Amino acid sequence: MATYSTLGITLQARKYKGTGRVVTYLTPDRGKVEAVAQGIGRPASKLAPAVEIFTLSRLLLAEGRDLDRLTQAEVIEPHYALREDVTRLTYASYIAELTTKTSEPDEALPGLFERLAGALSALCDTTDPEPALWWYLLGLFETHGLAPDLEACCRCKASLEGRACYVPAEAGLVCSNCIPQPTGMSLSPEACAVVRGIKRMAPERLSRLSISAPARIELRRFFDAHTDHQFAVVTKSRRILQQLRGAGGAD
Ligand SMILES: [Zn+2]
Numbered sequence: 001m002a003t004y005s006t007l008g009i010t011l012q013a014r015k016y017k018g019t020g021r022v023v024t025y026l027t028p029d030r031g032k033v034e035a036v037a038q039g040i041g042r043p044a045s046k047l048a049p050a051v052e053i054f055t056l057s058r059l060l061l062a063e064g065r066d067l068d069r070l071t072q073a074e075v076i077e078p079h080y081a082l083r084e085d086v087t088r089l090t091y092a093s094y095i096a097e098l099t100t101k102t103s104e105p106d107e108a109l110p111g112l113f114e115r116l117a118g119a120l121s122a123l124c125d126t127t128d129p130e131p132a133l134w135w136y137l138l139g140l141f142e143t144h145g146l147a148p149d150l151e152a153c154c155r156c157k158a159s160l161e162g163r164a165c166y167v168p169a170e171a172g173l174v175c176s177n178c179i180p181q182p183t184g185m186s187l188s189p190e191a192c193a194v195v196r197g198i199k200r201m202a203p204e205r206l207s208r209l210s211i212s213a214p215a216r217i218e219l220r221r222f223f224d225a226h227t228d229h230q231f232a233v234v235t236k237s238r239r240i241l242q243q244l245r246g247a248g249g250a251d
Contacts, residue, residue, distance in 0.1 A: 002063045003071065006030065009116055010055045011096045013037075022067065023051050024100055025059065028113040032103040035061050037070040047073050054079040054092050054120055077117075081124035090244050091129040093237040095119060095136050101233040102140065115139035118203035126207035130216065135198050135206055137223055146230040148172050150196050162189050166222045168229045187222060191215040195222070220245070 008025030011032070016022045019041030025033045037047045050057035050073030060072035082092040099116060103109060119136035123129050141147040153160055154172025164173040166185040173187070187195070194211055201209075211219070224238075 003060060004063070005058065005060050006033070007076070007113070008033065008050075008057055008059045009113065009120070010051060010053050010057075011100045013051045013053065019045075021051050023070065026099055026103065026113055026116055027059075029108055031107040031109050031112075032100065032105050033061070033068060034105060035059075035068040035070045036064070037073075049073070049075045049078065052078065052083070053096065054082045056117060056120075077121070079120050079124055082120060087244060088123050088129055090237065090241050091133050092120060092123055094235060094241050095123075095133060097235045097237045098137075098140070098227070098231070098233070101235065102144065102231050109143045111139065112143045115143070122203040122206050125204070128207060128209070128211075130220075131194075131198055131206040131209045131211070132203065134195070134219065134223055135201065135203055137227060138195075138199050141226065141230065144230070146171070148226055150192070150199060153178055160192060162192075163187065164192050166225060168225045171226065171229050185221060185225060187218050188215055191218040191222070195219060 006027045006029065008027045011024045011026055013021045013023045016036060020036055020038045021040045023035050023037050025035065027033050037051050039045050040048050040051050047070055049055065050059060055075055056077040058074045058076060059070060061068045062071050082088045115136060119132050122132040126132060138147065149172060151160060152158065153175035154170055155174050155178045158175050158177065160173055160175055163176045163182065164187045165179045165183050166187060167174050190212060194209065194215060198206065
């Protein structure tokens with residue numbers, strides 16, 4: 001049976017035949033990989049740390065007919081901070097679930113692994129997780145060729161200056177000449193500047209961003225609407241995220 005070595009970030013793990021787990025990893029070259037890890041429920045399992053969600057590990061896998069099998073693992077970065085705080089956990093869970101549901105098995109998505117690693121590290125080091133989520137989403141859209149144009153109006157192609165408006169049906173931003181009245185999906189000049197800034201930013205700098213409450217609400221609507229329109233997937237973790245935001249956990 002052929003074996004291969006790869007880096008992998010755990011996206012999810014579910015129980016399988018007693019002490020086994022089926023683990024979903026995002027890898028740099030093979031995209032999403034599902035593998036069986038056996039004996040995880042037993043004490044002193046050497047594979048167990050690499051099964052923990054959000055952990056970045058070096059993996060040795062054996063190819064199988066249906067599922068690959070995890071044979072060795074060495075943890076590189078456990079991202080502990082994501083599992084110790086409910087806000088970080090919720091944001092990271094949303095990122096992991098969305099990645100799982102928008103990736104096909106064994107389909108490499110160039111740059112997405114590095115983007116995920118960068119976003120999880122940024123989430124570990126910040127008290128404001130939202131810019132890290134948005135930074136990741138911009139990368140996820142880009143990887144799938146679904147990124148909105150942040151610089152030009154999707155109707156008249158004029159440079160977007162001042163207020164813009166997101167039009168879900170067109171999956172794009174429209175300038176204030178094309179839509180003169182603000183709508184429920186308007187983005188203020190501040191919100192436009194923030195999203196352009198996040199796109200260019202190194203992930204370790206995201207925690208320095210300062211965003212007003214109104215711009216934050218506009219950006220949430222924009223990112224949720226574009227994600228729903230482009231991917232059309234239902235994620236349990238976003239409902240939990242919305243409850244958390246509603247409780248003031250992210251403000
Ligand atoms: Zn226009």
